[in-house]
Amino acid sequence: MKGEVLAVCSRYLGPGKTSGKRTTYRCSRCGKEKFEANHERGIAGCWNEACAAPRCTDALGLVAFFEGLDERLQFPEVVKKAHEVAGVVGGMRAAGPRPSARARAAGSPGPEPQRAEADPEVKNAAYRRLLSLCPPTDRSLAFWRSRGVGEELVAEGRFGEATPKAARAATRALERALGRKRLLGVPGFFAGGGRGRISFTLVGDYALIPYHDREGRITTIEGRALTATQEERTGKYVSLRGSANHLYVFPRYRPDDLLAFCEGPIGAIVAARYGLAVGAIQGLRRFHAPGAADEPLPELRGADLQGRVAPYVPDRGVGKELAEETACALAEPARGLPAVAVLPEHSGTAPVEDLDGWLLSLPPDPRVRRAAFGRLLAVGASSGEHGATV
Structure with a gap:
């Protein structure tokens, strides 16, 4: 979807000004030069809060908006128009042969991946x-x-x-x-x-x-x-x-941006509220299911943490050996150094169970919560041995 979003923006908004990964256009709705497209993320929108244009959407969402179509109720019409505009069919390139999906129709429920993606x-x-x-x-x-x-x-x-x-x-x-x-x-x-x-x-x-x-x-x-x-x-x-197993990364971030890892996507989502890039696994049982950890998570293939320490923050109750094994399996495929940053047992008088619960138990000032998260990771990063628990 990278190229498609730029093609759609150019069709409806004319030429833009590109700087790095962002291209800026004059918004046709509000008239301000605040309509931005990110060609790496494949998303675009107008950052004028008073504008009726979407803030963050992809190529199909843009076509629906500019054509005055309801994407929920008129999806076939949106797809058809997107094909005319930029060769997009429901998120798929129309030109050239489409690879066939040879996945089996069903698999038994459980933590193991049941078919090829x-x-x-x-x-x-x-x-x-x-x-x-x-x-x-x-x-x-x-x-x-x-x-x-x-x-x-x-x-x-x-x-x-x-x-x-x-x-x-x-x-x-x-x-x-x-x-x-x-x-x-x-x-x-x-x-x-x-x-x-x-x-x-x-x-x-x-x-x-x-x-x-x-x-x-x-x-x-x-x-x-x-x-x-x-x-x-x-x-x-x-x-x-x-x-298959996947790593949750909030959409504004890339795997290369990650500061740490946790268990469960809500921890990463709450962290994103405070400008913190955290990747989340789908649970330890699923992550360590037989055969599941033989290959890096798809989101970490090609990721580059540039040799920095990216600690794993386990939920309370996770054993030291398992936490260290998880830390290595997450950081090392992305050229990062593993460590384990252990949450405190209590925040005030309340017990701490997971990353999001801990962040939300802190004083509500975002600066306080970001600083506390930084201290947590700093302790993990300074633990010496890779995978050491702090």
């Missing part, structure tokens, strides 16, 4: 469409506020919300748009519904958290249970059936 453009198209059909509502926004995450960060993270009804309707819409065979090649979708229907892993009550690669494409979606009943039935976090 489908073509990244096909996955991106499917997941983007699903999120557009399952936007956040007051329920999930209230959940995010309880974690210190406001609506602006929710929009930047491109989060969604599933209900059983919305997830089933989105699955049917995707089957019509992409076709049965192609959709069954996308992790999370499987032939297991009644009367031969395609089903989706996250049919339930979940906050939807998309994971992105360095080009801004969605690689997987993780569900966080929103109700006590859902959590009791499936657990707090649910990964897509058949999906």
Whole structure:
């Protein structure tokens, strides 16, 4: 999606001024030169808060906005127009042969990856469409506020919300748009519904958290249970059936920017609120499942931490040996030095369980929280031996 976003911007806004990875245009809505495109991330938007243009979207979102189309209700029309504008089809290049997705339609649920990853453009198209059909509502926004995450960060993270009804309707819409065979090649979708229907892993009550690669494409979606009943039935976090392991990096950052690693995406999301780049694994059980750690996480392939220490911050209760093994498996493939930074047992009188809980327990001044995080990492970085626990 890198080149497409620039092609779309140029079509609707004319030539821009490029400086590094950013190209600036005069916004056709507000008239200010605050419309920016990031060709590395494949995203663009107007940074004038009073402007009606989107703040952060991709090529398809831009086409929908400038053409006055509702991306949720008029997705086929958006795809058709995007193809005319920049050769984009639902996030897939129209020109040239498309690689076939040879993933199996189903795999047993569990922490192990069950099939090879489908073509990244096909996955991106499917997941983007699903999120557009399952936007956040007051329920999930209230959940995010309880974690210190406001609506602006929710929009930047491109989060969604599933209900059983919305997830089933989105699955049917995707089957019509992409076709049965192609959709069954996308992790999370499987032939297991009644009367031969395609089903989706996250049919339930979940906050939807998309994971992105360095080009801004969605690689997987993780569900966080929103109700006590859902959590009791499936657990707090649910990964897509058949999906490989991935590293969560908040969309504004690249893997090269990472300062540390943690367990669970909400830790990385809360850290992003304070300008801190943290990568999150999808849980230790999944990360260390048989065969899962044999290869680096896809997001870390080609990443370069330039030899700096990038500590792993484990949840409370993780043993020293396992924490050190995890730290090495995360930092070393990205040319970083591993260490383990252990959270304090208490913050005030409250017990500390994980990174986001600790950050939110600190005094609310963002400067205080950033400084405390810096001290935590500094202790880890100064621990001497790679992988040493502090």
